[in-house]
Amino acid sequence: MLSVLVEAGMLATLIYCIILKLIYYICIFSYYNANISHAPLNVVQQLDTHPQKKNQEVIIIVVSTDGSGNFTTIQAAIDSIPFRNKQPVEINIKEGFYREKILIPKTKNHITMIGITDNDETVIAWNSTASDVMYGGQKLQTINSATVAVEADYFIARNITFMNTAQAPRPGAVGGQAVALRISGDKAAFYGCRFLGHQDTLYDHRGRHFFKNCYIEGTVDFVFGNGRSFYEDVELHSDPNYGIPGSITAQKRDEMTIETGFVFVRCKIRGAGMVYLGRAWGNDSRVVFANTFMDKIVMPKGWDDWHIPASDKTVYYAQFNCTGEGASTMGRVEWARELTPEEAAPFITTKFINGESWLEKLPISSTWPSPLIP
Ligand SMILES: *[C@@H]1O[C@H](CO)[C@@H](O)[C@H](O)[C@H]1NC(C)=O
Numbered sequence: 156m157l158s159v160l161v162e163a164g165m166l167a168t169l170i171y172c173i174i175l176k177l178i179y180y181i182c183i184f185s186y187y188n189a190n191i192s193h194a195p196l197n198v199v200q201q202l203d204t205h206p207q208k209k210n211q212e213v214i215i216i217v218v219s220t221d222g223s224g225n226f227t228t229i230q231a232a233i234d235s236i237p238f239r240n241k242q243p244v245e246i247n248i249k250e251g252f253y254r255e256k257i258l259i260p261k262t263k264n265h266i267t268m269i270g271i272t273d274n275d276e277t278v279i280a281w282n283s284t285a286s287d288v289m290y291g292g293q294k295l296q297t298i299n300s301a302t303v304a305v306e307a308d309y310f311i312a313r314n315i316t317f318m319n320t321a322q323a324p325r326p327g328a329v330g331g332q333a334v335a336l337r338i339s340g341d342k343a344a345f346y347g348c349r350f351l352g353h354q355d356t357l358y359d360h361r362g363r364h365f366f367k368n369c370y371i372e373g374t375v376d377f378v379f380g381n382g383r384s385f386y387e388d389v390e391l392h393s394d395p396n397y398g399i400p401g402s403i404t405a406q407k408r409d410e411m412t413i414e415t416g417f418v419f420v421r422c423k424i425r426g427a428g429m430v431y432l433g434r435a436w437g438n439d440s441r442v443v444f445a446n447t448f449m450d451k452i453v454m455p456k457g458w459d460d461w462h463i464p465a466s467d468k469t470v471y472y473a474q475f476n477c478t479g480e481g482a483s484t485m486g487r488v489e490w491a492r493e494l495t496p497e498e499a500a501p502f503i504t505t506k507f508i509n510g511e512s513w514l515e516k517l518p519i520s521s522t523w524p525s526p527l528i529p
Pocket residue numbers: 214215216217224225
């Protein structure tokens with residue numbers, strides 16, 4: 156009798172425990188759901204309306220090499236910002252040469268970096284390459300070669316020169332990719348910035364990005380990645396590549412339904428190295444040049460399929476209303492497009508990057524002049 160009672164009691168306790176455990180798991184699960192997996196959405200909605208919150212305090216941090224600011228290095232300034240940052244932070248970086256390798260992690264949204272320049276530039280430079288060996292023997296790879304890597308959303312940069320000073324790789328050399336800036340966050344804008352390097356200068360990795368009055372220099376694939384980006388009034392400067400034609404872009408879209416692609420409007424292509432407008436890193440690679448000046452350094456064929464003829468049918472490589480000797484479509488590959496105004500319409504405004512939902516609300520002016528453009 157007693158043992159039956161004890162067993163019943165134990166069973167009740169057991170059931171009680173199971174119920175408690177279940178409640179615990181349900182709570183944990185919904186906590187994670189609310190705070191982790193759905194967090195990016197909430198944060199995005201909040202941030203999209205944020206710039207209109209007039210009285211939101213902006214945290215200002217000053218970085219200066221001479222010790223007159225809050226920090227002497229940019230990374231120290233970034234490290235001082237709390238994780239899951241929700242407040243706009245403006246890092247004012249006084250002119251000078253910052254030899255640093257910088258990471259802005261995913262959890263630090265809403266950082267603006269401004270070069271405060273008087274006579275000189277604010278330069279951030281490092282010299283990693285893809286083949287550098289890390290502690291432990293592994294290769295760094297292209298993605299980790301960036302001088303500045305931005306993984307956060309709502310990043311803005313103004314008046315800053317991003318540079319990778321590694322030597323230009325010789326033809327056939329492996330692992331010479333050396334990124335100056337990698338942008339992997341969504342909704343980023345760059346005004347009056349310069350990007351200097353050789354192979355793989357600007358890693359436009361993923362997300363929607365806006366570049367205005369910038370200058371980008373390199374040899375091979377110097378604007379590459381799977382971003383969905385709008386470049387306006389940007390100078391693309393092609394350097395000589397040991398006599399072998401380089402390529403401005405290597406856009407990586409590999410599915411027709413993905414909305415990524417690079418659009419260049421009112422840009423200028425100049426320099427001294429023969430270049431293709433793009434080569435197909437992804438088989439649905441998408442690049443459009445509109446109202447752009449192309450100097451004679453552009454290869455008459457225009458585009459390269461990177462030895463995969465099947466891509467000829469799937470890439471979207473187009474130009475619209477371009478000028479200059481290099482813009483002639485006479486010698487172009489058969490699969491290059493010349494757009495009609497109707498076909499060009501979806502590409503030639505910042506609607507291409509949904510600008511109306513975020514770009515126009517950023518706390519900056521799109522008319523900022525830039526003294527850095529020659
Ligand atoms: C930066 O330094 C100024 C002046 O010393 C100080 O008022 C401000 O609180 C500092 N800001 C930060 C974020 O440390």
